[in-house]
Amino acid sequence: xxxxxxxxxxxxxxxxxxxxxxxxxxxxxxxxxxxxxxxxxxxxxxxxxxxxxxxxxxxxxxxxxxxxxxxxxxxxxxxxxxxxxxxxxxxxxxxxxxxxxxxxxxxxxxxxxxxxxxxxxxxxxxxxxxxxxxxxxxxxxxxxxxxxxxxxxxxxxxxxxxxxxxxxxxxxxxxxxxxxxxxxxxxxxxxxxxxxxxxxxxxxxxxxxxxxxxxxxxxxxxxxxxxxxxxxxxxxxxxxxxxxxxxx
Numbered sequence: 001x002x003x004x005x006x007x008x009x010x011x012x013x014x015x016x017x018x019x020x021x022x023x024x025x026x027x028x029x030x031x032x033x034x035x036x037x038x039x040x041x042x043x044x045x046x047x048x049x050x051x052x053x054x055x056x057x058x059x060x061x062x063x064x065x066x067x068x069x070x071x072x073x074x075x076x077x078x079x080x081x082x083x084x085x086x087x088x089x090x091x092x093x094x095x096x097x098x099x100x101x102x103x104x105x106x107x108x109x110x111x112x113x114x115x116x117x118x119x120x121x122x123x124x125x126x127x128x129x130x131x132x133x134x135x136x137x138x139x140x141x142x143x144x145x146x147x148x149x150x151x152x153x154x155x156x157x158x159x160x161x162x163x164x165x166x167x168x169x170x171x172x173x174x175x176x177x178x179x180x181x182x183x184x185x186x187x188x189x190x191x192x193x194x195x196x197x198x199x200x201x202x203x204x205x206x207x208x209x210x211x212x213x214x215x216x217x218x219x220x221x222x223x224x225x226x227x228x229x230x231x232x233x234x235x236x237x238x239x240x241x242x243x244x245x246x247x248x
Contacts, residue, residue, distance in 0.1 A: 001055050003080045006073075009059045010034060018083045020112050020130075023119060028128045030074055030121040035064030035246055037203035041190045049179050049186055051076055062247060064205075066197065068186045070122030071106045072179060078119075084111040085119075087179065090172035091155075103177075103185040105170055109133070116174070118148070118158065124204055125211065126169065131158065133174075143206070203246060212245050214238070219245075 007013070012029040016022060040047055040057075047069065054069045055076075064070065071087075078085040090105035108119040110130065117130035127141040131148060133156065138147045144160050151157035151171045159166040189195040204213040210222035219230040219241055232238050242248035 001051065001073075001076055001080065002059070003077065006055070006059050006077055009062070016081045018078075018081060018112070020117070022081075023078075023083065023110055023112065023117065024129045026077070027074075027119055027121055027130055030070075031128060031206055032208070033205075034058060034070060034121070035203050035205040036066065036070065036122065036124045037064040037201075038066055038190075038197045039063075039201055039203060040065075041197055042201040047186060047190050049183055051179070064203065064246075065122075066189070067106045067120075067122030068182050071108055071120060072182075074119075074121045075108050078108070078110060085109065086176040087181075088172050088174060089177050089181070090170040092170045093168040099171055101185060101188075103182045105172075106182055107170075107172055109174055118172075123169070125206070128206075142208075203242070205246060214241060 010026070010029045010033045012026060014022070014025055047065070049068060049072065051073065054065065054073045057063045058065060058069065058073055075085055075087055086109050088107050088109050089103045090107045091099040091102060092105050093099055106122060110117045110119050116133040118133060119130040120126055126143065127146055128143050129141055131139055131146055133148060136147060136149050138145050138161060146158060146160050147166060148156055148158050155171040155173055157168055157171045159168045189197045192198060200216040202213070202215050204211060207223070209224050213220045214232070217232040217238070219232055221228045232241065
């Protein structure tokens with residue numbers, strides 16, 4: 001992996017000391033420049049847990065990906081610049097189905113000066129900055145307020161505060177995992193009709209003040225308080241938006 005080229009891909013040109021300030025800036029730069037997307041799934045292109053293949057896609061082809069790709073490669077970047085990081089398994093909350101299976105989601109825990117932080121560049125609309133693993137402390141982020149608490153003894157749970165209520169995002173364990181531990185669920189999410197990734201194509205990128213998302217055939221652009229929705233009528237228009245909005 002060419003670290004310098006990866007940093008250029010996420011438009012990061014600041015110092016690389018493995019400290020909290022660097023982690024915050026790396027995470028936000030990654031989120032603002034690498035889309036969350038599932039287009040390969042809908043184009044019949046298998047997603048493999050190969051660092052080389054993921055690097056080729058995200059860095060050389062200027063693409064995005066879903067959690068196993070985005071956090072998988074971001075973890076490699078953190079290790080390359082001497083962060084103390086580990087892969088962890090998470091189970092995403094669905095209001096109809098509850099929590100998903102183990103390895104439903106790939107997240108990262110980074111230890112800095114004996115303090116652990118949850119770092120995630122592969123969960124769509126989530127935090128711009130890492131969250132401190134501190135129980136019941138509401139943490140303010142540019143994307144909202146979040147809190148981590150304990151769940152059923154074995155898990156930690158991260159929730160977003162909305163209208164004064166805790167809305168669960170996912171639960172996770174702090175055990176160190178290996179990349180291939182996620183293989184079964186990575187395959188599930190790109191092949192199963194029960195996976196939300198197989199139902200509609202999706203590409204989404206946050207901005208400093210909002211988000212740009214294509215879901216199915218609908219483009220949604222939010223900017224502070226304004227929301228603009230556009231129906232995408234054909235593939236030519238879809239490809240035009242990919243080029244103009246996501247630089248694909």
